[in-house]
Amino acid sequence: xxxxxxxxxxxxxxxxxxxxxxxxxxxxxxxxxxxxxxxxxxxxxxxxxxxxxxxxxxxxxxxxxxxxxxxxxxxxxxxxxxxxxxxxxxxxxxxxxxxxxxxxxxxxxxxxxxxxxxxxxxxxxxxxxxxxxxxxxxxxxxxxxxxxxxxxxxxxxxxxxxxxxxxxxx
Numbered sequence: 476x477x478x479x480x481x482x483x484x485x486x487x488x489x490x491x492x493x494x495x496x497x498x499x500x501x502x503x504x505x506x507x508x509x510x511x512x513x514x515x516x517x518x519x520x521x522x523x524x525x526x527x528x529x530x531x532x533x534x535x536x537x538x539x540x541x542x543x544x545x546x547x548x549x550x551x552x553x554x555x556x557x558x559x560x561x562x563x564x565x566x567x568x569x570x571x572x573x574x575x576x577x578x579x580x581x582x583x584x585x586x587x588x589x590x591x592x593x594x595x596x597x598x599x600x601x602x603x604x605x606x607x608x609x610x611x612x613x614x615x616x617x618x619x620x621x622x623x624x625x626x627x628x629x630x631x632x633x634x635x636x637x638x639x640x641x642x643x644x645x
Contacts, residue, residue, distance in 0.1 A: 492560060494558035494565070495557070497588060498535070507540070510640075520545060522543040523543055524541055525540065526540040527539050538552075538553065539552070550571055552571040554567065565581070593610065609625065610627075625638040
């Protein structure tokens with residue numbers, strides 16, 4: 476093998492595209508309130524927390540949230556979101572201190588530029604050892620208010636809301 480074949484080419488700087496710039500709307504300090512139905516037929520429970528979101532090179536956002544957990548205690552969550560120009564899709568990950576699953580996101584932004592829909596797969600919350608389909612929808616109501624609605628796919632193939640989170644900029 477010739478020496479030139481093994482030489483590493485320098486990494487070319489990447490210029491953020493419009494899709495990357497859109498993600499910068501998340502950057503900042505947020506407070507949130509979560510409403511979730513923890514058991515069928517039971518009233519909604521509310522939990523609060525904070526989130527700090529920063530930009531990574533104008534290409535990614537990194538969000539670290541801290542908040543109350545059902546039954547007490549506090550959890551830490553980390554979200555990454557970016558845009559893959561080759562796939563023409565938004566991509567990301569989510570991890571939380573309350574579980575061992577790495578959630579992988581893949582999604583699209585609506586034509587109006589207000590709603591990001593991310594699909595993922597993870598442990599079924601009601602059946603041990605089974606995987607389920609989930610969908611997280613981020614909707615910007617304004618620059619200082621966004622809503623996250625988390626859905627799970629029911630046995631009948633329809634999306635069912637399991638949680639809503641309202642974020643307000645500090």
